[in-house]
Amino acid sequence: MILACKQCDRLVNVAQLGAQQRANCPNCNAHLITCRQNLSQWNMAFAVTSLLFLFTSLYPSFISFSQHGLVQEISLWQACVLLSEKYNAILAGLFLFTILIMPVYVCTLTLISHSKIWSTLSLSLARKLTKSFSYITPLNLADIFLVAVLVSAFKLMSLAELSLGYGFWAYVLFVICFIELLTLIDESELWERQQCQFEPVPHVCGQTAMLNKLRQCHICNQLSRSETCPRCEAKTYFRKPKSIERASVWMLTALVLLIPANFLPIMDTINLGQHTPATIFSGIIIMWESGSYPIATIIFVASICIPIVKAILLFYLIVQTNKCRSPQRASQLYRLLEIIGKWSMIDVFVVIVLVSLVQLGNVLTVEPQLGIVFFTAMVLCQMIAVHSFDPRILWDKYHAYE
Ligand SMILES: [Zn+2]
Numbered sequence: 001m002i003l004a005c006k007q008c009d010r011l012v013n014v015a016q017l018g019a020q021q022r023a024n025c026p027n028c029n030a031h032l033i034t035c036r037q038n039l040s041q042w043n044m045a046f047a048v049t050s051l052l053f054l055f056t057s058l059y060p061s062f063i064s065f066s067q068h069g070l071v072q073e074i075s076l077w078q079a080c081v082l083l084s085e086k087y088n089a090i091l092a093g094l095f096l097f098t099i100l101i102m103p104v105y106v107c108t109l110t111l112i113s114h115s116k117i118w119s120t121l122s123l124s125l126a127r128k129l130t131k132s133f134s135y136i137t138p139l140n141l142a143d144i145f146l147v148a149v150l151v152s153a154f155k156l157m158s159l160a161e162l163s164l165g166y167g168f169w170a171y172v173l174f175v176i177c178f179i180e181l182l183t184l185i186d187e188s189e190l191w192e193r194q195q196c197q198f199e200p201v202p203h204v205c206g207q208t209a210m211l212n213k214l215r216q217c218h219i220c221n222q223l224s225r226s227e228t229c230p231r232c233e234a235k236t237y238f239r240k241p242k243s244i245e246r247a248s249v250w251m252l253t254a255l256v257l258l259i260p261a262n263f264l265p266i267m268d269t270i271n272l273g274q275h276t277p278a279t280i281f282s283g284i285i286i287m288w289e290s291g292s293y294p295i296a297t298i299i300f301v302a303s304i305c306i307p308i309v310k311a312i313l314l315f316y317l318i319v320q321t322n323k324c325r326s327p328q329r330a331s332q333l334y335r336l337l338e339i340i341g342k343w344s345m346i347d348v349f350v351v352i353v354l355v356s357l358v359q360l361g362n363v364l365t366v367e368p369q370l371g372i373v374f375f376t377a378m379v380l381c382q383m384i385a386v387h388s389f390d391p392r393i394l395w396d397k398y399h400a401y402e
């Protein structure tokens, strides 16, 4: 099987893999493909258990806390309803998408794709569904939501007595199963099944796809010479168009948004009628002074260090595209950028969790403030910037001098 590496564009001939074997790119060491045994059964098993744990976690009490004799118990579902009724529709939508829509869609589609129903679907519908898979799976934030719940629990401990309910533990089990499911899902296998006959194209392995005049589809990875992918009908190109310009513009927008995100308060705690607005930084200082050093460190790294490090790394990579020295290291940095990307969302979810859980009227209430909207927009712009950047251009100069 001929594959083009997504990171460096090198054509690699991958021999038939044995069970549990994986192939990496010989040039940049990026992961190419993994062969798994009994993939269908494992996919179905994890999809069913994920759905079961998810639905079990929705209605029983998720977290309960009390202060001055007032007790509040709240389930995930109630939190969702409360957010949409009382506050910002964007935050409520983000919450609903993360905890419910995205996982249910992925699990249902996994079940359908491994059942007999799949073969009865028309080719165009099967293609559309597989395409939607490629778009939605990178948007998983369930694990980050769980970490945010734990951070929020630590924050609340100083204000009220707290206990975690059955809903919480069911959600922990859901996240474990769901993350395992995401690592098992093999989109390339799903694409292989869309019976398409392609003419074999002459090529030289070890060179880049571009030097062979081959375009790799960014959705289904099919190699072809045409401007439209013959398998999924997406537009194809040798490199993402205007990759550097788009990445720079999105990252600069993110840097501008970083200013109001850090200076405006992100939430307001109303304790016995007394308002305490908190910015990201003042929140970290309060956590540090109260002795919660690990939590303060997590928030500091996720909300302050990661956005700045991401901007520096991306601009460094943009400069590197003009040089041909050590593209291997640049590729590794890009992979690091992709991994750390979503962890800045922790603080967004901490605010969403606190706002939806802490509603004890005049005794204790948390309200979202404008800063969190800027912060969410900043994280999203950074994610789009990293996604707009095409890592293959890091290698183009290197290949040209080879
Ligand atoms: Zn590679």
Ligand SMILES: [Zn+2]
Pocket: 217, 218, 219, 220, 221, 222, 229, 230, 231, 232, 233, 234
């Ligand atoms: Zn395609």
